[in-house]
Amino acid sequence: MTSKIPDNQALTNCDIAIAGGGIVGVTLAAILKNSGLKVTIIEAKPLEVAAARTQAYAFSLLSSRIYEGIGVWQEIMPHIGKFKRIRLSDCDFSQVVKFETADLKTDYLGYVAQHNIVLTALQKYIADSPNIDWLCPGEVTDVVYQDDFAQVAVKVEGQERHLKAKLVIGADGARSYVRSLAKITTRGWKYWQSCVAFTIKHTAPSNDTAFERFWSTGPMGVLPLPGNRCQIVWTNPHERAQKLQALATKDFIQELEYYTQGSLGNIELVSDRVIFPVQLMQCDRYVKSRLALIGDAAHCCHPVGGQGLNLGIRDAATLAQILIKAHNQGQDIGSLPVLQEYETWRKQENLAILGFTDFLDRFFSNNWLPIVIIRRLGLWLMSNLTPLKIFALKLMTGLKGKTPQLAQNN
Numbered sequence: 001m002t003s004k005i006p007d008n009q010a011l012t013n014c015d016i017a018i019a020g021g022g023i024v025g026v027t028l029a030a031i032l033k034n035s036g037l038k039v040t041i042i043e044a045k046p047l048e049v050a051a052a053r054t055q056a057y058a059f060s061l062l063s064s065r066i067y068e069g070i071g072v073w074q075e076i077m078p079h080i081g082k083f084k085r086i087r088l089s090d091c092d093f094s095q096v097v098k099f100e101t102a103d104l105k106t107d108y109l110g111y112v113a114q115h116n117i118v119l120t121a122l123q124k125y126i127a128d129s130p131n132i133d134w135l136c137p138g139e140v141t142d143v144v145y146q147d148d149f150a151q152v153a154v155k156v157e158g159q160e161r162h163l164k165a166k167l168v169i170g171a172d173g174a175r176s177y178v179r180s181l182a183k184i185t186t187r188g189w190k191y192w193q194s195c196v197a198f199t200i201k202h203t204a205p206s207n208d209t210a211f212e213r214f215w216s217t218g219p220m221g222v223l224p225l226p227g228n229r230c231q232i233v234w235t236n237p238h239e240r241a242q243k244l245q246a247l248a249t250k251d252f253i254q255e256l257e258y259y260t261q262g263s264l265g266n267i268e269l270v271s272d273r274v275i276f277p278v279q280l281m282q283c284d285r286y287v288k289s290r291l292a293l294i295g296d297a298a299h300c301c302h303p304v305g306g307q308g309l310n311l312g313i314r315d316a317a318t319l320a321q322i323l324i325k326a327h328n329q330g331q332d333i334g335s336l337p338v339l340q341e342y343e344t345w346r347k348q349e350n351l352a353i354l355g356f357t358d359f360l361d362r363f364f365s366n367n368w369l370p371i372v373i374i375r376r377l378g379l380w381l382m383s384n385l386t387p388l389k390i391f392a393l394k395l396m397t398g399l400k401g402k403t404p405q406l407a408q409n410n
């Protein structure tokens with residue numbers, strides 16, 4: 001095995017080195033706070049820069065229950081959007097699928113949280129923990145896997161530091177360097193679409209409904225935020241997305257009013273329009289000896305239905321549960337049999353959601369008459385067949401599949 005890490009280098013020891021201090025990586029650390037395991041988080045950006053992203057995400061009921069289980073939800077909840085209704089529709093087709101809280105007997109159907117609110121709450125929660133350290137800003141530059149441990153090289157202020165860990169976690173996002181160093185292959189594709197994401201303020205009297213409206217150019221998600229604002233994620237073919245980004249504000253709002261069908265009243269644009277290319281990706285393996293991948297490092301999906309981050313939060317809760325159990329039973333937390341339990345649990349569940357979002361995007365971003373007829377029949381069935389409606393709602397809110405223990409009592 002070749003190593004860029006010198007053999008004689010003094011190493012700092014920890015049980016778990018988490019590469020990536022985004023929401024998924026820090027969620028894992030937060031769950032491990034009282035586990036007795038020594039954790040080091042390595043984040044390339046300064047803490048406040050990592051937290052400063054303006055993006056807001058749809059947060060599923062399951063994610064909220066995981067955060068309740070950690071004990072950070074009461075910090076997050078007052079500052080985020082909450083929705084009691086979801087409306088699913090196909091262009092201007094009159095049959096709208098209406099999901100209500102009564103369908104699940106819950107107070108809300110989901111939440112919309114800004115990146116900085118969630119990440120800052122998590123950072124604060126672990127700040128006083130004696131068993132969690134940060135190397136920040138610190139960039140993982142190499143990982144060498146040995147039988148009993150992994151050596152992680154980290155660039156901190158131009159200097160190379162080294163860590164010895166029983167387990168390395170790749171939580172370093174879609175372009176994961178840890179994944180490529182481990183030569184873990186991925187499958188998937190880039191979509192013909194990009195998302196234009198932005199925030200608006202509106203004058204519609206109520207702001208407790210999330211809309212997913214499908215247009216032949218791509219889906220448009222409208223997610224309520226506090227202060228009569230909404231985060232909009234509008235998928236379009238690349239060229240059209242670029243044009244929408246470049247439009248004069250007045251023309252852009254006019255276009256938006258047409259596509260939201262006047263449901264939001266007067267609209268004011270209150271953020272930049274940011275473009276994200278969209279991809280579907282799943283790793284062939286989530287684990288190898290001394291390594292586990294979580295969040296976007298392991299999988300990425302189309303933003304339709306707002307699932308991506310929620311999958312990562314579920315990965316973190318599942319992996320933490322398995323690691324804590326292994327640690328309490330005196331097992332080696334970096335051994336392949338322990339890590340494979342995580343892969344077996346999460347890989348199939350994630351694949352189902354990746355497939356579901358891909359199906360939604362392809363089935364609805366389409367003007368071919370037979371498909372239009374079938375999908376409108378599908379919407380009618382979903383509206384009128386309660387079991388089908390509840391199944392779809394449970395899938396979207398994270399209540400299908402195996403629930404991590406942390407979320408079971410909330």
Ligand SMILES: Cc1cc2nc3c(=O)[nH]c(=O)nc-3n(C[C@H](O)[C@H](O)[C@H](O)COP(=O)(O)OP(=O)(O)OC[C@H]3O[C@@H](n4cnc5c(N)ncnc54)[C@H](O)[C@@H]3O)c2cc1C
Nearest residue numbers: 020022024044057058140172173295296306307308309310
């Ligand atoms: C337009 C759009 C809308 C979306 N909407 C939603 C939604 O509504 N709901 C939802 O659930 N999901 C949504 N998603 C998906 C969501 O954004 C991602 O799934 C989520 O941000 C992934 O989090 P992560 O922590 O895995 O990765 P990231 O947020 O990418 O974090 C990775 C971290 O690792 C750090 N890092 C990278 N390389 C290194 C290195 N070598 N060393 C140290 N640190 C490193 C980075 O600085 C970063 O802080 C959306 C995505 C897009 C594009």
